[in-house]
Amino acid sequence: MTEEMKRIKLNALQSKTLMLLQLLARDPDSSTAVPDSEDIRITRLPHGHGNHMHVGDFVVSTKDANGLSNKSVWTALARKGLVRENWDTDIILTPAGVAFTTGLDGRFLATSDH
Template sequence: MVMQKSNPLKLNKLQARTLALAQVIARQPDGGIADPATGDIRLTQIPHAHGDHVHVGPFVVSARDASGFSNPAVWVALARKGLVRSPDMHAISLTPEGQAYDTGLGRQFLEEADH
């Protein structure tokens, strides 16, 4: 059995963090709308920082770790690698490949919200 290594497309840290957070959003009941024809999930909520943090689903993430959400270059790079579609920051869809991609981050920088 061959172990698949994490981050096989060699995403940079910002791209990997942004994709990992988008995956969390896509898994939330109100975080995305699935397209049965393509398997894509269009994100319906892109979080915005308030203060030094961002709420992503049930988690609180530092604003620094979530800065890729507002960086068009991150979405263009993720689209080029086939992990998202519509990289215009207003209509992001995670492809099935993007949903399943192992960033290697797991829950490393996610912390349950207490407020």
């Protein structure tokens, strides 16, 4: 981890949102590589049904995903270089966003049973 990445601080909502984006970036049905870069384009955001949503192989509580629709969260992630600034039209996760450790990996380890 670079010294710059160590200085980036995320609040709880920003961390949860970034973790969801990282999960989506790992799912070939939800993302694709951006040609000639190390960026990852998120091609599909999950939709909640009931109290949960499916993110790749994982089940996530919809309350943990409310940052996906929060403009302030996206603006902060872009300002910190974790997503590209055009997030409102094209969701691009930067290499820094892919590599950032949120500390929330254990929160999303339950795979879907349906």
